[in-house]
Amino acid sequence: MTSDAFVEFERVQKSYDGETLVVKDLNLSLPKGEFLTMLGPSGSGKTTCLMMLAGFETATHGEIKLDGKPINNIPPHKRGIGMVFQNYALFPHMTVAENLSFPLEVRRMGKSDREAKVKRALEMVQMGAFGGRRPAQLSGGQQQRIALARALVFEPELVLMDEPLGALDKQLREHMQFEITSIAHNLGITTVYVTHDQTEALTMSDRVAVFDDGRIQQLAPPDELYESPQNSFVAQFIGENNTLEGVVQEIRGDHCTVKLDDGSIIDAKPVNVSAVGDRTLVSIRPERVEMDKTRLSPDAHTLKAEVLEFIYMGDIFRTRLRVAGSDNFVIKTRNAPDQRRLTKGETIEIGWLADDCRALDA
Amino acid sequence: MADASVSEAKGGPMLAADGTPLKKSLSRALRRQKMRALALIAPLLVFVLLTFVLPIGDMLLRSIKNDIVAETLPATVVELADWDPEAEALPGDDVWMAFYVDMWFASERKEHTRLGTRLNYEQTGVSSLFRKTGRRVDRFDTDVYADQFVALDAAWENPATFASLLDSDAADALPVTADAWARWKDFNEEEGDKVLEEDVPDFLYTALYHDLSKAPQVSGPALSAAAAAVPGFETVSLPEQFEDADEDWMDPEVWKTIQLYSPRVTSGYFANAADMQLTPEGIQQRPENEQIYGTLFKRTLFMSLMITGSCILLAYPVAWLLANLPMRVANLLMILVLLPFWTSLLVRTSAWKVMLQQQGVINDVLVWLGLVADDARLTMINNQFGTIVAMTHILLPFMILPMYSVMQTIPPTYLRAAKSLGATNWTAFWRVYFPQSVPGIGAGSILVFILAIGYYITPEIVGGNTGTFISNRIAYHISSSLNWGLAAALGTILLVVVLVLYWAYDKIVGIDNVKLG
Numbered sequence: 001m002t003s004d005a006f007v008e009f010e011r012v013q014k015s016y017d018g019e020t021l022v023v024k025d026l027n028l029s030l031p032k033g034e035f036l037t038m039l040g041p042s043g044s045g046k047t048t049c050l051m052m053l054a055g056f057e058t059a060t061h062g063e064i065k066l067d068g069k070p071i072n073n074i075p076p077h078k079r080g081i082g083m084v085f086q087n088y089a090l091f092p093h094m095t096v097a098e099n100l101s102f103p104l105e106v107r108r109m110g111k112s113d114r115e116a117k118v119k120r121a122l123e124m125v126q127m128g129a130f131g132g133r134r135p136a137q138l139s140g141g142q143q144q145r146i147a148l149a150r151a152l153v154f155e156p157e158l159v160l161m162d163e164p165l166g167a168l169d170k171q172l173r174e175h176m177q178f179e180i181t182s183i184a185h186n187l188g189i190t191t192v193y194v195t196h197d198q199t200e201a202l203t204m205s206d207r208v209a210v211f212d213d214g215r216i217q218q219l220a221p222p223d224e225l226y227e228s229p230q231n232s233f234v235a236q237f238i239g240e241n242n243t244l245e246g247v248v249q250e251i252r253g254d255h256c257t258v259k260l261d262d263g264s265i266i267d268a269k270p271v272n273v274s275a276v277g278d279r280t281l282v283s284i285r286p287e288r289v290e291m292d293k294t295r296l297s298p299d300a301h302t303l304k305a306e307v308l309e310f311i312y313m314g315d316i317f318r319t320r321l322r323v324a325g326s327d328n329f330v331i332k333t334r335n336a337p338d339q340r341r342l343t344k345g346e347t348i349e350i351g352w353l354a355d356d357c358r359a360l361d362a
Numbered sequence: 363m364a365d366a367s368v369s370e371a372k373g374g375p376m377l378a379a380d381g382t383p384l385k386k387s388l389s390r391a392l393r394r395q396k397m398r399a400l401a402l403i404a405p406l407l408v409f410v411l412l413t414f415v416l417p418i419g420d421m422l423l424r425s426i427k428n429d430i431v432a433e434t435l436p437a438t439v440v441e442l443a444d445w446d447p448e449a450e451a452l453p454g455d456d457v458w459m460a461f462y463v464d465m466w467f468a469s470e471r472k473e474h475t476r477l478g479t480r481l482n483y484e485q486t487g488v489s490s491l492f493r494k495t496g497r498r499v500d501r502f503d504t505d506v507y508a509d510q511f512v513a514l515d516a517a518w519e520n521p522a523t524f525a526s527l528l529d530s531d532a533a534d535a536l537p538v539t540a541d542a543w544a545r546w547k548d549f550n551e552e553e554g555d556k557v558l559e560e561d562v563p564d565f566l567y568t569a570l571y572h573d574l575s576k577a578p579q580v581s582g583p584a585l586s587a588a589a590a591a592v593p594g595f596e597t598v599s600l601p602e603q604f605e606d607a608d609e610d611w612m613d614p615e616v617w618k619t620i621q622l623y624s625p626r627v628t629s630g631y632f633a634n635a636a637d638m639q640l641t642p643e644g645i646q647q648r649p650e651n652e653q654i655y656g657t658l659f660k661r662t663l664f665m666s667l668m669i670t671g672s673c674i675l676l677a678y679p680v681a682w683l684l685a686n687l688p689m690r691v692a693n694l695l696m697i698l699v700l701l702p703f704w705t706s707l708l709v710r711t712s713a714w715k716v717m718l719q720q721q722g723v724i725n726d727v728l729v730w731l732g733l734v735a736d737d738a739r740l741t742m743i744n745n746q747f748g749t750i751v752a753m754t755h756i757l758l759p760f761m762i763l764p765m766y767s768v769m770q771t772i773p774p775t776y777l778r779a780a781k782s783l784g785a786t787n788w789t790a791f792w793r794v795y796f797p798q799s800v801p802g803i804g805a806g807s808i809l810v811f812i813l814a815i816g817y818y819i820t821p822e823i824v825g826g827n828t829g830t831f832i833s834n835r836i837a838y839h840i841s842s843s844l845n846w847g848l849a850a851a852l853g854t855i856l857l858v859v860v861l862v863l864y865w866a867y868d869k870i871v872g873i874d875n876v877k878l879g
Contacts, residue, residue, distance in 0.1 A: 076781040089779035103783035
């Protein structure tokens with residue numbers, strides 16, 4: 001563990017029923033000011049982790065430290081952690097200003113201080129004129145801003161967000177993603193953000209922890225996560241991916257050849273395969289598939305592919321191919337003036353750089 | 363479209379495509395729907411109207427209706443109107459004469475006892491007065507007049523004489539006789555008899571004497587002769603006859619009561635219900651020792667509030683548990699809450715009797731524990747305490763259920779949010795959870811309070827003297843004293859009190875804030 005860790009999970013386990021572990025041996029540390037996203041499918045244990053950090057669930061085993069101090073036995077209201085809930089949890093019987101003033105009141109802050117802080121917080125989320133409204137009179141996006149302002153108004157050093165944008169429509173969500181990250185970075189607060197939306201995770205975070213089955217599968221910055229997934233779960237969960245199954249035929253340093261189940265040979269980069277003869281799942285991003293042989297090395301292997309479907313999506317073309325017996329091989333090409341538009345039934349030859357094709361665990 | 367925009371520009375009403383005003387065509391379109399909806403609810407509406415609204419309306423009207431005096435003593439009521447009750451003197455001859463005739467018919471029709479019962483509510487003793495008098499009224503010594511008229515002219519024995527006389531213009535000179543004759547004819551018709559075949563009753567001779575003694579202008583030989591002879595007749599004093607029947611007739615108070623309750627509409631029942639009484643001087647407070655309804659109303663309100671309060675205190679934690687426990691445990695608890703609902707009210711109330719009485723379970727346990735001496739067992743039943751305990755238990759589900767259904771809608775994240783913002787458990791509850799549960803408290807309170815204020819069986823069984831409600835008094839007047847008018851007046855006051863409280867609640871808390879689910 002690094003010494004400058006602000007939040008630390010040490011060997012944390014959690015079980016609700018005493019029979020199965022929801023969180024299995026979680027180790028995580030994040031420095032001050034980092035925006036970390038916990039990403040994973042539902043039931044992967046990410047929300048449980050967040051609730052343990054907030055103090056609403058207790059860890060069955062292990063220790064959670066905040067700023068170097070163990071907080072396992074500190075009740076939630078003394079942890080001083082700001083939290084934004086999935087459905088905002090704005091108190092319906094209070095006005096917006098009263099909602100914001102609530103955390104300051106329970107901290108026994110003077111009235112004039114309170115009013116100044118509430119005003120500043122409202123202006124921060126551009127809701128200065130809405131102090132007198134009730135939450136029910138606001139739109140979803142506005143409620144979201146108020147919930148954010150309320151979690152920040154008492155100046156916590158750590159803010160937790162539990163799928164805060166889940167209830168918003170796409171456009172608003174994208175806008176709020178940008179707004180939340182810029183506020184978090186401007187204030188320099190540490191943020192732990194939970195979501196199951198990988199786009200959200202990639203666009204907002206400094207680092208992303210991909211959860212599955214109660215464990216962190218990979219903890220990495222977004223670009224690394226996307227481009228160098230450590231295992232097949234991460235590869236399939238993050239972004240779109242083509243997978244082909246086969247057996248490792250030869251390994252030479254960071255290059256290997258894989259014999260697919262239909263007998264064809266491809267180039268790949270060994271990631272977590274260790275020996276010749278291992279079964280592997282190779283994964284390749286749709287946008288990294290190459291149709292132009294001139295861009296590949298002369299000795300690169302290529303595959304024959306039959307075009308099954310061509311979809312015009314505006315900025316890109318999405319083409320579904322039959323490759324090595326799989327009907328779900330997709331390639332994406334940019335909508336550029338010189339780009340080839342494939343037609344259904346056409347047969348083409350495809351290949352890729354060995355570095356773009358990762359041989360992962362089967 | 364063009365039509366609409368043109369007419370709008372001119373400032374006229376919006377028009378539909380065919381040129382009719384939009385509002386009219388909309389309401390025409392909606393009318394069919396409304397009629398169909400109305401037809402669907404019609405059976406229930408008619409049922410409720412016939413079995414609920416009409417009987418209650420009729421019952422409430424009884425609180426002011428007072429036909430019985432004017433219908434039983436029509437002539438007396440007219441004559442008595444001129445009597446001055448302040449003079450402390452008995453009414454004059456005209457009243458006695460009218461009363462004699464009225465009483466005669468009333469006793470023949472057996473209506474005098476009903477009237478006596480009615481007036482007995484206002485003055486005790488009147489009932490027996492009327493009963494006694496009713497037995498005597500056709501045996502008054504007024505046959506003296508009959509004998510004298512017949513002695514004068516045998517024709518007076520024949521009903522036809524009266525008929526020819528009183529069905530002609532001559533009747534104008536003999537108003538009392540004419541009126542009595544008309545009623546006699548009606549009476550015979552009711553009975554299925556022929557008036558000309560019946561003997562002329564004594565009161566007709568008395569009336570004739572009464573009219574003639576005033577020396578009216580009369581015509582016709584028989585009548586003129588009678589008029590001339592009347593001043594020399596032997597007389598019978600009607601007041602004395604009545605005094606013979608019952609000397610209370612000499613008490614002006616009786617006459618005052620009859621006069622006060624002559625109108626067909628009276629405020630007397632309401633005055634009674636408010637511990638006041640009608641007097642010739644107006645409505646006055648009853649003497650201290652006769653005031654009971656004020657105390658009863660106050661007690662009813664006080665105890666209903668106590669019951670509502672204790673229900674709130676007991677129900678809140680239970681409702682909270684129900685709303686927050688895991689489903690399986692909550693369902694079990696819900697069955698326990700509903701169990702009393704499935705048990706007969708009488709059984710539950712009787713169970714409390716067993717529990718609370720002096721030789722009952724609780725006292726036995728306390729004595730056994732040595733907390734209470736055997737000769738100083740606690741009195742917990744047949745008083746206010748017993749009523750409050752039993753009714754709180756019985757009405758508790760009505761408080762728990764609305765509270766539960768409101769609490770169920772409060773997501774637990776609110777409490778979490780409050781705690782994450784720095785609130786202690788108590789602050790989070792008091793500032794965040796409690797305000798949101800208020801609508802449930804409101805709904806439960808209205809329900810329990812309104813049920814409690816009209817409760818009857820439980821206070822009747824466990825209330826004793828100090829723990830009964832106004833409803834027990836209403837029931838007494840309905841079924842025992844049969845003073846339905848007073849019962850109706852008490853009921854009306856109760857209804858008004860509840861409506862006023864409901865209105866006040868709406869003003870203070872707002873009825874929109876009441877949620878049943």
